[in-house]
Amino acid sequence: MHKGKGMKFVGDSRISANKTSKIPKDYSEYPGRTEAFWPNFLLKEWLAGAVFLVGFLCLVLAHPSPLEGMADPTDAAYIPLPDWYFLFLYELLKYQFASGNWIIIGILVIPGIAFGSLILAPFLDNGPGRRPRQRPVAVGMMLLALVSCIWLTYTSAEHVDWETRAEQNKPIPPGESVVDQGHPGYAAYENSCLSCHGGELEGGAGPTLIGTEHTKEEIMDIAVNGTGAMPADQFQGSDEELEQLADFIIETNEAAAE
Amino acid sequence: MLQKIYDWIDDRIDITPIWRDIADHEVPEHVNPAHHFSAFVYCFGGLTFFVVVIQILSGMFLTMYYVPDIENAWQSVYYLQTEVAHAQIVRGMHHWGASVVIVMLLLHTLRVFFQGAYKKPRELNWMVGVLIFFVMLGLGFTGYLLPWDNKAYFATQVGLEIAEQVPFIGEALKTLLAGDATIVGAQTLTRFFAIHVFFLPGALFALLAVHFILIRRQGISGPL
Numbered sequence: 001m002h003k004g005k006g007m008k009f010v011g012d013s014r015i016s017a018n019k020t021s022k023i024p025k026d027y028s029e030y031p032g033r034t035e036a037f038w039p040n041f042l043l044k045e046w047l048a049g050a051v052f053l054v055g056f057l058c059l060v061l062a063h064p065s066p067l068e069g070m071a072d073p074t075d076a077a078y079i080p081l082p083d084w085y086f087l088f089l090y091e092l093l094k095y096q097f098a099s100g101n102w103i104i105i106g107i108l109v110i111p112g113i114a115f116g117s118l119i120l121a122p123f124l125d126n127g128p129g130r131r132p133r134q135r136p137v138a139v140g141m142m143l144l145a146l147v148s149c150i151w152l153t154y155t156s157a158e159h160v161d162w163e164t165r166a167e168q169n170k171p172i173p174p175g176e177s178v179v180d181q182g183h184p185g186y187a188a189y190e191n192s193c194l195s196c197h198g199g200e201l202e203g204g205a206g207p208t209l210i211g212t213e214h215t216k217e218e219i220m221d222i223a224v225n226g227t228g229a230m231p232a233d234q235f236q237g238s239d240e241e242l243e244q245l246a247d248f249i250i251e252t253n254e255a256a257a258e
Numbered sequence: 259m260l261q262k263i264y265d266w267i268d269d270r271i272d273i274t275p276i277w278r279d280i281a282d283h284e285v286p287e288h289v290n291p292a293h294h295f296s297a298f299v300y301c302f303g304g305l306t307f308f309v310v311v312i313q314i315l316s317g318m319f320l321t322m323y324y325v326p327d328i329e330n331a332w333q334s335v336y337y338l339q340t341e342v343a344h345a346q347i348v349r350g351m352h353h354w355g356a357s358v359v360i361v362m363l364l365l366h367t368l369r370v371f372f373q374g375a376y377k378k379p380r381e382l383n384w385m386v387g388v389l390i391f392f393v394m395l396g397l398g399f400t401g402y403l404l405p406w407d408n409k410a411y412f413a414t415q416v417g418l419e420i421a422e423q424v425p426f427i428g429e430a431l432k433t434l435l436a437g438d439a440t441i442v443g444a445q446t447l448t449r450f451f452a453i454h455v456f457f458l459p460g461a462l463f464a465l466l467a468v469h470f471i472l473i474r475r476q477g478i479s480g481p482l
Contacts, residue, residue, distance in 0.1 A: 130482055
């Protein structure tokens with residue numbers, strides 16, 4: 001086998017520059033302490049992998065994967081949010097120069113330039129030097145892109161109240177509805193409250209009514225006069241219906257607490 | 259006995275060279291964290307593959323229960339999450355793995371970039387790697403819809419609206435993905451399921467194979 005001094009390779013690879021090739025692979029041309037992959041190095045690699053797996057499983061056990069309520073296409077109040085690694089793109093499309101009439105810039109031009117130059121990087125940065133200092137333009141562009149992505153992701157995620165979001169969109173266990181649709185107050189609830197507070201009182205545009213600390217009288221007052229962001233006159237009907245409505249909310253809460 | 263079986267097979271199909279290609283090579287000093295701790299940056303690629311294996315295995319187990327249908331998709335995930343033994347861990351691994359794989363992929367890409375390891379003769383492998391990155395983002399996007407919860411539904415709708423605004427092919431692209439020009443529903447779910455479970459993994463395996471064969475053939479890049 002021909003190896004050692006005098007051999008020419010393509011770059012620093014294992015491909016021989018003189019086409020006599022089909023040379024068995026080994027790294028003896030590299031200076032320093034090489035180590036056999038099998039079994040010495042693989043054993044160490046295995047240990048690093050095991051440590052990684054333990055850390056990963058700790059994450060999995062500490063944070064169970066989230067599941068929101070079943071998809072409800074009629075829920076107009078829901079604010080969509082993509083997975084975190086698409087947030088930078090989502091945020092980019094909020095800028096004026098990247099939305100509306102300029103949407104092409106946001107969805108094609110900027111991502112096209114960024115990902116296009118990423119895939120063509122070896123041809124754009126084709127000098128011989130490999131050290132970052134020998135190719136300031138490529139390294140500078142990459143740092144710029146990296147900082148912009150982190151910044152966009154940060155500004156997008158900053159406004160989101162993740163805990164409230166998770167709280168408002170909790171899944172309702174199937175077959176465990178606490179709402180008694182035969183209750184005399186349900187009709188009034190359906191007409192006046194359901195569109196904002198949800199079919200299971202779970203909330204929507206308005207807050208959830210499960211766990212409310214208001215008394216029956218307060219509920220009747222809020223339904224007529226409103227509170228906070230809730231406008232007045234949401235309820236329209238007779239006093240008797242109003243009372244049934246408040247009863248319905250109280251009793252549903254009691255059922256939910258069980 | 260084992261030696262005899264090995265010899266019997268080797269006689270017929272000559273597996274020793276295959277073995278040499280897979281495992282019989284040496285690890286140079288500059289990538290070995292046992293010699294230089296800073297060489298841990300060379301682990302990112304391997305760890306990315308490790309997470310990909312976790313994704314494949316956990317995903318295979320998830321499909322044992324998952325039903326790609328708008329009536330039952332959410333129910334089956336809920337059932338999986340609350341009733342099936344250890345399924346919360348399996349789904350957790352798939353859920354968090356999807357994020358961790360992007361993080362590891364990013365770190366691996368940055369390592370290769372800042373070391374200039376994509377330079378001649380490794381241009382092709384870099385391009386294959388970037389394609390793997392795109393396939394991973396596609397897997398993330400299509401997998402997000404599958405639990406069919408509110409988060410999934412509305413995020414997918416936004417994604418499809420963005421696809422629709424691409425000039426000329428936008429509407430065709432949306433219809434191709436969603437199965438209908440306007441409705442995001444049963445067709446969309448089955449299409450995303452097919453893309454997530456068959457099309458993109460197929461592309462991923464092919465690209466990974468090329469990626470690894472090229473690494474074996476060209477060797478790891480030398481020290482800076």
